[in-house]
Amino acid sequence: MDGISIQIENVTVAYHGKVALHSASLNLKAGTICGLVGMNGAGKSTLFKAMMGFVKPVSGSILINGLPIRRVQKSSLVAYVPQSEDVDWNFPVSVYDVVMMGRYGYMNLLRMPRSLDRRIVRESLERVDLWQLRDRQIGELSGGQKKRAFFARALAQQGTVLLLDEPFAGVDIKTEKLMIDLLIELRQAGQTILISTHDLASITTFCDQVVLINRSILAYGDTSEVFTEENLSRTFGGFVGELPLAKRRLTQGSMSPDQEQP
Amino acid sequence: MDLVQWFVAPLQHEFMLKAILVSALVGIVCSALSCYTILKGWALMGDAVSHAVMPGVVIAYVLNIPLAVGAFVFGVGSVMAIGFIKAKTRVKEDTVIGLVFTGFFALGLVLVSKVRSSIDLTHILFGNVLGISDADIVQTVIISGITLVTLAILRKDLILFCFDSTHARSIGLNITFLYYVLLSLLSLTAVAGLQTVGIILVVAMLVTPGATAFLLSDRFDQMMLIAMVTGVFSSVIGTYISYHIDGSTGGCIVVLQTLLFVMAMIFAPKHGLLVRARTSQALNKTVV
Ligand SMILES: Nc1ncnc2c1ncn2[C@@H]1O[C@H](COP(=O)(O)OP(=O)(O)OP(=O)(O)O)[C@@H](O)[C@H]1O
Numbered sequence: 414m415d416g417i418s419i420q421i422e423n424v425t426v427a428y429h430g431k432v433a434l435h436s437a438s439l440n441l442k443a444g445t446i447c448g449l450v451g452m453n454g455a456g457k458s459t460l461f462k463a464m465m466g467f468v469k470p471v472s473g474s475i476l477i478n479g480l481p482i483r484r485v486q487k488s489s490l491v492a493y494v495p496q497s498e499d500v501d502w503n504f505p506v507s508v509y510d511v512v513m514m515g516r517y518g519y520m521n522l523l524r525m526p527r528s529l530d531r532r533i534v535r536e537s538l539e540r541v542d543l544w545q546l547r548d549r550q551i552g553e554l555s556g557g558q559k560k561r562a563f564f565a566r567a568l569a570q571q572g573t574v575l576l577l578d579e580p581f582a583g584v585d586i587k588t589e590k591l592m593i594d595l596l597i598e599l600r601q602a603g604q605t606i607l608i609s610t611h612d613l614a615s616i617t618t619f620c621d622q623v624v625l626i627n628r629s630i631l632a633y634g635d636t637s638e639v640f641t642e643e644n645l646s647r648t649f650g651g652f653v654g655e656l657p658l659a660k661r662r663l664t665q666g667s668m669s670p671d672q673e674q675p
Numbered sequence: 676m677d678l679v680q681w682f683v684a685p686l687q688h689e690f691m692l693k694a695i696l697v698s699a700l701v702g703i704v705c706s707a708l709s710c711y712t713i714l715k716g717w718a719l720m721g722d723a724v725s726h727a728v729m730p731g732v733v734i735a736y737v738l739n740i741p742l743a744v745g746a747f748v749f750g751v752g753s754v755m756a757i758g759f760i761k762a763k764t765r766v767k768e769d770t771v772i773g774l775v776f777t778g779f780f781a782l783g784l785v786l787v788s789k790v791r792s793s794i795d796l797t798h799i800l801f802g803n804v805l806g807i808s809d810a811d812i813v814q815t816v817i818i819s820g821i822t823l824v825t826l827a828i829l830r831k832d833l834i835l836f837c838f839d840s841t842h843a844r845s846i847g848l849n850i851t852f853l854y855y856v857l858l859s860l861l862s863l864t865a866v867a868g869l870q871t872v873g874i875i876l877v878v879a880m881l882v883t884p885g886a887t888a889f890l891l892s893d894r895f896d897q898m899m900l901i902a903m904v905t906g907v908f909s910s911v912i913g914t915y916i917s918y919h920i921d922g923s924t925g926g927c928i929v930v931l932q933t934l935l936f937v938m939a940m941i942f943a944p945k946h947g948l949l950v951r952a953r954t955s956q957a958l959n960k961t962v963v
């Protein structure tokens with residue numbers, strides 16, 4: 414593995430002929446937390462989808478732990494939590510069932526959980542503070558609780574790479590803190606985490622590396638070197654430069670519409 | 676006692692015994708599949724497939740091959756046609772579905788009218804379980820076996836596919852495979868259902884028990900069980916009733932299923948209309 418967990422080379426992605434991500438290249442070290450930062454429409458979700466093989470790049474290659482994504486998925490090694498879950502919230506499954514779905518890749522053909530699977534699911538639910546609500550039907554959770562449930566499913570999957578697309582959107586400060594603490598634990602256990610977020614203030618507290626993106630990768634590397642005012646102002650088209658970085662939270666809501674990409 | 680007679684007397688006829696066993700089996704299989712159909716939102720698709728098998732059935736009659744084979748080819752073929760037209764044109768999906776299945780069905784009608792002597796159109800359209808042949812029974816048993824075994828093995832994969840196909844893909848499940856499995860089962864059970872209630876009412880067998888159970892439970896396994904129980908109940912009792920009143924068997928079965936749905940809709944403990952009305956009343960009181 415030579416220490417590189419995610420290797421992206423010259424990846425270009427287009428939707429219906431319109432380029433959303435232009436020759437992105439990126440190497441991420443294993444066992445680190447990497448923040449993905451960029452404004453609305455910058456191509457963050459697109460990068461995640463390309464990594465998961467959900468959109469096919471026009472060109473370029475993506476390797477995870479040295480293997481193409483299809484091979485890695487077969488062994489459940491990449492856990493992905495999308496920006497918004499495209500599921501039927503009235504579906505007759507409980508919170509517990511949903512988290513158990515993270516374990517399917519490790520089970521036999523009939524997907525019969527072993528005691529190990531049950532233990533891991535219980536631990537994951539306890540870690541996000543949802544064990545009490547495990548028997549609820551999945552739609553009977555609040556928005557933030559739903560996010561935590563799907564986060565727990567990714568924990569239960571115990572991959573080596575964790576891809577999180579805006580896990581903090583719509584969760585309260587306490588939950589965000591809880592999730593960040595969990596991410597730090599996972600990093601200690603050797604997982605590689607790529608996380609997109611609009612909470613610039615917290616990036617320096619837990620991200621080892623940062624990737625700045627605006628239709629293409631502008632810069633990436635150690636947080637201390639890359640997360641500078643100058644780079645950020647390039648990423649956000651000058652918008653951040655006027656803000657005292659450490660204090661202000663930049664959320665989707667606080668961004669004026671004319672700052673968005675078409 | 677009269678009631679005992681009501682149940683026992685018809686069984687003296689061999690055809691009734693066969694009819695009841697077959698419709699019970701079909702009830703189980705269709706109900707099991709109906710849970711997936713309604714959760715995936717494939718009711719319209721089920722209707723389309725069941726109508727589209729018509730030409731296949733007629734061709735199979737003429738070529739003297741098993742009905743299921745012909746039906747299967749046209750069932751899956753119709754879905755592929757729907758997918759193809761949707762992808763290549765700007766017409767919306769429900770339009771395409773409506774267009775394709777009526778086209779296939781119409782083709783079937785033309786074929787039937789040209790080979791009228793050997794096939795009874797009303798049997799295809801409305802079912803004929805009271806006069807079912809031994810060959811058709813064998814075929815129904817085989818179809819049921821295949822469907823139930825497949826559902827038993829792939830139960831959880833199919834649940835995940837219906838609930839969250841993104842996650843299914845991300846842990847390496849082959850969702851194209853699951854899509855076609857579910858679709859093939861839909862075509863197969865449409866053939867099985869066709870024997871008892873006929874092409875026109877098959878979609879009820881593939882939708883109603885699942886919908887009833889969905890109102891009564893928030894757990895998939897429970898939902899499946901409830902669907903199967905209501906399905907078998909309606910099939911068996913419906914067949915009895917049709918014998919006693921000398922009316923359409925398919926009609927009786929589907930009317931019973933619909934009644935069960937209406938009862939669930941009103942009385943369901945959590946999602947029923949009565950409970951909803953009561954809770955909103957209680958809430959209003961506390962607010963005032
Ligand atoms: N399915 C799609 N079809 C067409 N265009 C798309 C699609 N998804 C995204 N795009 C376009 O691609 C570009 C990048 O979108 P993407 O979702 O990757 O942005 P993002 O960085 O995740 O933004 P946000 O912060 O709002 O989540 C945008 O211009 C968007 O309009």
Ligand SMILES: [Mg+2]
Nearest residue numbers: 457458459496
């Ligand atoms: Mg996004």
